[in-house]
Every structure is written in C-alpha cells, then in structure tokens.
Amino acid sequence: MNSYGNTMPKSGSSSSYLPVPLLIERVARLTEKERLFKLSANGRAFTFDPGQFFMAGLPGYGEAPFSIASGSGKAAEADGSFELCIKAVGNLTNAIHRLKKGDTLWVRGPFGRGFDVNGSSPLRGMKGRDILFIAGGIGIVPMRGLIKTILGDRESFGALTLVYGFKDPEGILFAGEMEDWKASGMAALLTVDKPAPGLSPLKGWKGHVGVVTTVIPGLEINPSKTVAVIIGPPVMYRFAIKSLWDKNIARDDIYLSLERRMKCGVGKCGHCQIGGIYACQEGPVFKLSELKDMPDAL
Amino acid sequence: MEKFSFLSNKEFRKLVEGLTGSFTVYGTVRKDARLSAAGDGFPAYGRISCFEDLVLGLTPTHLSAKEFLFPQRETLLKFDIEKMTHAAVVEAVDQVIIGLHPCDIHAVGLMDRVFAYGKPDVNYLARRAKTVIIGTDCMPDRFCFCKSVDTMNVDAGFDIFLHRVKGVEPPQGAGPPQNGFLVRTATDRGKTILSKYAKAKKASLKQLDEIAAFEKKREDSFTAHIDAPAGQLPEIYSKSDESPVWERIGAICYGCGSCNNVCPTCYCFDVKDEMKSNLNEGERVRVWDGCTLEDFAKVTGGHNFRRTRSDRLRHRFNRKFNYLTGRFGALFCVGCGRCSRTCLVQINISEVTNELIREYNAKKRQ
Numbered sequence: 067m068n069s070y071g072n073t074m075p076k077s078g079s080s081s082s083y084l085p086v087p088l089l090i091e092r093v094a095r096l097t098e099k100e101r102l103f104k105l106s107a108n109g110r111a112f113t114f115d116p117g118q119f120f121m122a123g124l125p126g127y128g129e130a131p132f133s134i135a136s137g138s139g140k141a142a143e144a145d146g147s148f149e150l151c152i153k154a155v156g157n158l159t160n161a162i163h164r165l166k167k168g169d170t171l172w173v174r175g176p177f178g179r180g181f182d183v184n185g186s187s188p189l190r191g192m193k194g195r196d197i198l199f200i201a202g203g204i205g206i207v208p209m210r211g212l213i214k215t216i217l218g219d220r221e222s223f224g225a226l227t228l229v230y231g232f233k234d235p236e237g238i239l240f241a242g243e244m245e246d247w248k249a250s251g252m253a254a255l256l257t258v259d260k261p262a263p264g265l266s267p268l269k270g271w272k273g274h275v276g277v278v279t280t281v282i283p284g285l286e287i288n289p290s291k292t293v294a295v296i297i298g299p300p301v302m303y304r305f306a307i308k309s310l311w312d313k314n315i316a317r318d319d320i321y322l323s324l325e326r327r328m329k330c331g332v333g334k335c336g337h338c339q340i341g342g343i344y345a346c347q348e349g350p351v352f353k354l355s356e357l358k359d360m361p362d363a364l
Numbered sequence: 365m366e367k368f369s370f371l372s373n374k375e376f377r378k379l380v381e382g383l384t385g386s387f388t389v390y391g392t393v394r395k396d397a398r399l400s401a402a403g404d405g406f407p408a409y410g411r412i413s414c415f416e417d418l419v420l421g422l423t424p425t426h427l428s429a430k431e432f433l434f435p436q437r438e439t440l441l442k443f444d445i446e447k448m449t450h451a452a453v454v455e456a457v458d459q460v461i462i463g464l465h466p467c468d469i470h471a472v473g474l475m476d477r478v479f480a481y482g483k484p485d486v487n488y489l490a491r492r493a494k495t496v497i498i499g500t501d502c503m504p505d506r507f508c509f510c511k512s513v514d515t516m517n518v519d520a521g522f523d524i525f526l527h528r529v530k531g532v533e534p535p536q537g538a539g540p541p542q543n544g545f546l547v548r549t550a551t552d553r554g555k556t557i558l559s560k561y562a563k564a565k566k567a568s569l570k571q572l573d574e575i576a577a578f579e580k581k582r583e584d585s586f587t588a589h590i591d592a593p594a595g596q597l598p599e600i601y602s603k604s605d606e607s608p609v610w611e612r613i614g615a616i617c618y619g620c621g622s623c624n625n626v627c628p629t630c631y632c633f634d635v636k637d638e639m640k641s642n643l644n645e646g647e648r649v650r651v652w653d654g655c656t657l658e659d660f661a662k663v664t665g666g667h668n669f670r671r672t673r674s675d676r677l678r679h680r681f682n683r684k685f686n687y688l689t690g691r692f693g694a695l696f697c698v699g700c701g702r703c704s705r706t707c708l709v710q711i712n713i714s715e716v717t718n719e720l721i722r723e724y725n726a727k728k729r730q
C-alpha cells in the first residue's frame with residue numbers, strides 16, 4: 067500500500083487538463099457535415115502514429131477525442147501541422163464548425179496507442195504485408211492517416227486494398243484524394259449502404275451497393291500475408307470480423323480502432339474502460355487477439 | 365513491531381483542538397438526527413470546527429471520505445474566452461481527515477495508485493500530499509466484509525491510528541478510569557503532529573491486552589463474508605460473464621448510481637464546462653460519474669456499449685474484483701459494504717459474489 071510520500075506530485079509535473087492553443091491554418095468543407103481543419107503546430111514538435119487522437123475543445127463547449135487524419139513518418143508535414151476531420155453531430159462539434167481560418171482550437175495530446183506500422187510495439191507490425199483497409203463512415207478519418215503513412219513508404223508494403231462503405235454517395239469523404247491513393251498503388255472499392263425502401267439516397271451512384279461485408283467475400287486475399295484493419299461505426303465490427311474469419315485471417319492479423327466515450331484522455335475518467343484495458347491508453351488501436359474475454363469490447 | 369503509546373481523552377481533545385486551529389479538519393459526525401431511527405443521527409463525514417463535532421463511530425459512514433481528496437465537483441481549468449486564456453487550477457489546502465477505518469485507509473491507497481498511475485493527476489495528488497489521515501478502529505455491521513478481502517488491518521497509509529481503550533485506573537487508584545486511545549503512527553508527519561499538539565504516554569501491557577481483546581472480538585463479529593480466498597476472485601469473476609446473476613440483479617436495479625457515489629474506490633468522472641453569466645469566463649470541471657448510469661458508455665450516434673443494467677452491474681462488479689487487479693495489483697473492493705448498505709433494492713455485493721463463487725465451484729466439479 068502506498069503512503070502519501072510515494073504519490074507526491076513530482077516537481078514540475080503539470081495539470082493533465084491544460085490544453086494548448088493551435089491556430090487553424092485552413093478549413094475545408096468536405097460535405098455538409100464534415101470539415102477538415104488544418105492546425106498549425108505553433109512551433110510544437112508533435113509526433114504521432116496514425117490511429118492516435120487528440121482531445122480538442124473550445125472553452126464553454128468542452129472537449130472530445132478526434133483522430134489524427136494526417137499521415138506520419140515520411141508522410142508527415144515538415145512544419146508539424148496536422149489535420150482533424152470533424153463531423154458536426156452535437157454541441158462541441160457544431161461549435162467547432164463555426165471556426166474559420168485564423169481561429170484557435172484548444173488541444174491536448176496526442177493520446178493513445180496508434181497503429182504499429184513499423185513493428186516497434188508488441189503489435190506485430192505491418193511492413194512487408196498486404197493490407198486490407200475496411201472503413202465505414204467517419205472511420206475513414208483515422209484510416210486516412212494510416213493510408214497516407216503507408217503510401218509514404220509504399221515499397222515497404224505488399225498489395226493495398228481499401229474497402230470503404232458509407233450511407234450516402236454525397237457523404238463520401240476524401241473522394242478526390244482517393245484518386246491519388248489509387249495512382250500510388252492502392253485498390254479502392256467503394257460501396258454505399260442499401261437504401262431503406264422508399265428512400266433513395268443513391269443519387270446517381272453507379273458503384274457497388276450493400277454494406278462493406280458484402281464486398282469482402284469477393285476479394286482475393288492471401289490470409290498468411292494479409293493484415294486487415296477495421297475502423298467504422300460500432301455495428302460494423304462483428305460483421306466485418308466474421309467475413310475476415312471466413313477468409314481465414316487470424317485474430318492476430320486483424321487490427322481495430324475502437325470508439326469509446328472519453329473524457330480525460332489520460333487513463334483516469336473510466337469511461338473508455340473495456341474489461342481490464344483503457345481504450346485511451348492501451349488503444350484505441352487493438353489487435354483482435356487482445357480483446358478476448360471482454361463481453362463489451364465489440 | 366508497531367509502537368503504541370497512550371493518549372488520554374484529555375490529550376486527544378488537545379490534539380483535535382490543535383489540529384482545528386491549524387488545518388481544515390474533517391471527521392466523522394452524526395447527521396440528520398431527526399431522520400434516523402434511533403434519533404442519534406447517521407454516521408457521516410463533515411467539517412470539524414470544534415472537538416464536540418467529532419463523533420468517532422464504530423460502524424462505517426454512509427458516504428466515504430473520498431470527497432475530501434476527490435471532490436464531487438472540482439475545477440480543473442479556468443478560462444476566459446475574450447482574453448483567450450486557460451489556466452490550470454490545482455486547489456489543495458492543509459487538511460486532516462479523522463476517523464477513517466482500515467478499509468477506508470486501504471481505499472485511499474487504491475485511489476493514490478489510480479491517480480499516480482501513468483500521467484500523474486496533479487489535482488488529486490496535490491490534495492493528497494497535504495492531507496493528514498487519522499484512522500480509528502471499528503466494529504463490523506452486517507454489511508462489512510473487509511476480513512474477506514484482506515483489508516481488515518492497516519500498517520501504512522495513515523499518519524496516526526487510534527485504538528480506543530477504557531478503564532485504565534489512574535496512578536493513585538483514585539478518580540474515574542482514564543479513557544483514551546492507544547495510538548500508533550506510520551509517518552514522520554504523524555509523529556510530529558502527535559508530539560506537537562498532545563502528550564502521549566507509554567502504553568501499559570493491560571492496555572495492549574485490551575486492544576488485542578477488542579481486535580479478537582472484532583474478528584469474530586463478521587456476519588458477511590466472501591466464500592473464496594481474495595486471490596481467487598479475479599479468476600472467478602473472469603469466468604462469470606455468462607452467469608444468470610447479472611440478469612437477475614439487472615432486472616431489479618434502478619440504475620441510480622448510488623453504489624458508485626458511496627464507494628470509496630469508485631473514481632470515474634465526467635468533465636464539462638460551466639460558464640459564468642457574463643458568458644465569457646468559465647470553468648472546466650470534473651464531477652463524479654457512475655458506471656451504473658445509463659449514458660456512461662454511450663457514444664455519439666447513440667450506440668451504448670453497456671446498454672442494459674445487467675451489463676452495467678457486471679461491469680461495476682468486475683471493476684471491483686477483476687478488471688483493475690492486473691493494473692494496480694489489488695482488488696478494488698475494500699469490503700466496506702457501503703454499496704450494499706445504500707442500495708434501495710438490496711443488491712448485496714458479498715452475496716452476489718458468493719453466488720458467483722457457488723456457480724464457479726459447481727462448474728468446476730462438472
């Protein structure tokens with residue numbers, strides 16, 4: 067048991083909750099709901115892995131976790147700037163959407179464990195392997211960071227395939243960039259959810275129709291060479307995992323980024339706890355094999 | 365060997381009065397006399413401004429002492445929107461908490477680990493560093509089960525610990541028996557405080573016998589218990605996800621969060637912004653949250669990772685006996701019985717645990 071002596075704050079240690087102001091260099095409207103904010107590093111040397119997140123907020127509106135949408139490693143911006151893609155869903159995110167170039171966003175981070183692209187962490191690493199990216203909806207945001215990082219070092223990886231599902235053809239994110247990704251040697255299969263009867267959000271869409279799991283069975287996959295990455299809305303995971311198992315991909319080779327409510331980002335507030343782990347510390351990126359015996363993980 | 369010395373009631377009064385003169389003092393009191401059945405109030409913690417306020421109870425308080433280290437509402441930041449400033453707020457005053465029982469002292473030790481782990485939480489730790497803890501002995505009621513989770517005794521985590529003694533004849537054999545306490549200290553700070561404000565004498569063998577007899581009686585008085593060794597509970601809980609127990613208690617639970625509030629080791633919190641009426645200045649505050657509350661694990665889009673009350677109780681119980689043990693090296697239930705005592709529908713944590721143990725053993729025999 068600790069006596070108070072062991073837990074005295076180390077001198078110089080500071081509040082975990084104090085954010086830093088970052089200048090918004092650019093705001094790009096991607097869709098009606100999503101905007102991409104480019105944040106200047108203001109001389110701070112942020113280093114991060116794809117899949118990590120920042121807590122970003124505005125005084126009076128609170129803060130929330132947002133994934134890093136930029137690439138790292140060779141794909142990182144030389145000036146340390148990075149992007150967050152924010153979907154307007156509520157109080158804070160709508161307030162952030164009202165910000166313009168030159169305004170300030172308050173951030174803390176980066177937090178969490180991201181993707182182990184280089185194999186430096188206990189995750190097995192992704193170099194030399196075929197990579198299957200499975201993104202649903204806003205899940206394309208952290209996936210973009212990962213894709214850019216991997217494309218920045220294209221020769222180190224095998225075949226790259228993106229399966230990206232969304233609800234509404236007008237809601238496709240990064241459609242323009244996707245052409246560049248394809249040109250750099252990544253296959254991209256886009257699919258729109260089947261519209262509910264009576265609704266027709268297809269809006270002239272000529273591509274594949276159906277949830278992402280309807281695309282996976284048709285893919286040619288070498289299970290011993292492939293790492294699959296799933297990021298999407300909570301409902302997507304179980305079905306996507308099942309279709310990967312049908313392709314004989316091992317639990318160790320399936321990576322997931324899990325969304326949880328997060329209030330502190332530093333492993334204290336308890337909201338993101340899944341079994342014995344904190345999604346903000348040991349995650350949000352996990353290998354499926356790490357999530358055994360956790361009834362509420364997926 | 366622990367060193368005991370004797371503090372007469374008179375000297376104890378001097379100690380408390382000395383402390384109230386120099387520190388913010390909290391301690392055990394009796395509250396709401398009119399509402400309590402016996403008319404003498406409920407055991408609770410409160411501000412002690414004079415010696416008479418302090419009532420050292422033998423049974424646990426309804427709420428724990430965690431609010432003095434981890435307040436129910438706490439300012440983390442102050443901000444000014446026009447001036448574009450954020451300032452960290454770390455508030456800590458020299459304070460003393462008197463009357464913690466061994467389970468509560470163990471609970472503070474667990475909170476210390478939680479807030480020191482990883483990136484240290486300066487708000488908690490600054491307050492903790494300035495907090496003097498004075499513990500006292502106790503007697504179990506029908507909910508207490510510290511004996512089953514190895515938190516019945518403490519030899520660290522407090523500054524001063526008080527064992528009640530009575531009936532010691534004064535030297536001349538005249539006058540009333542001299543009641544008081546055998547005291548032990550676990551820190552230099554405790555020693556300093558004790559010698560600064562009061563005069564302790566050498567403990568007599570008779571007094572030592574008296575507290576040994578009291579401790580024996582205490583040990584024999586437990587009616588609530590857990591029917592498996594404490595070290596086995598993480599394993600038992602980890603095999604209990606499919607137990608019908610969760611459905612059953614989930615069906616009666618109100619999801620009120622009282623069990624989280626009263627628990628000395630429940631530390632989850634929410635963070636939110638509060639604006640002043642000038643709509644310019646405001647504070648980012650943290651407030652207690654509870655994993656039994658409906659929205660606790662809900663994310664944007666409405667998905668709730670623990671939708672049912674059964675899910676949420678399974679989570680809370682596992683946090684006490686399984687989920688946190690790996691990270692912090694201890695059970696997170698100290699057996700104070702507060703959650704069982706407070707629960708409106710009599711969900712009793714030791715009984716629920718025993719049910720899981722029975723199921724576990726039955727499965728093993730199969």
Ligand SMILES: Cc1cc2nc3c(=O)[nH]c(=O)nc-3n(C[C@H](O)[C@H](O)[C@H](O)COP(=O)(O)OP(=O)(O)OC[C@H]3O[C@@H](n4cnc5c(N)ncnc54)[C@H](O)[C@@H]3O)c2cc1C
Pocket residue numbers: 119128129130131132133134150151152153154155156157158159160204207208324325326327328329350662663664
């Ligand atoms: C690791 C991670 C990465 C994320 N990345 C992105 C991203 O790149 N882009 C994006 O648009 N969204 C992302 N999100 C989701 C984003 O955090 C939520 O949409 C955001 O919290 C909504 O806040 P709001 O106040 O606008 O919404 P509201 O609907 O007003 O929120 C309602 C309440 O729920 C709380 N809440 C809901 N979900 C969360 C959550 N996940 N964490 C904390 N509190 C929550 C809010 O704080 C508030 O109290 C991510 C979430 C996580 C966990």
Ligand code: SF4
Pocket residue numbers: 616617618619620621622623624656703706707708709710711
């Ligand atoms: S105190 Fe009882 S009713 Fe309330 S949330 Fe806890 S278990 Fe449920």
Ligand code: SF4
Pocket residue numbers: 623626627628629630684696697698699700701702703704713
């Ligand atoms: S879980 Fe219940 S018995 Fe255990 S420490 Fe918390 S309040 Fe006390």
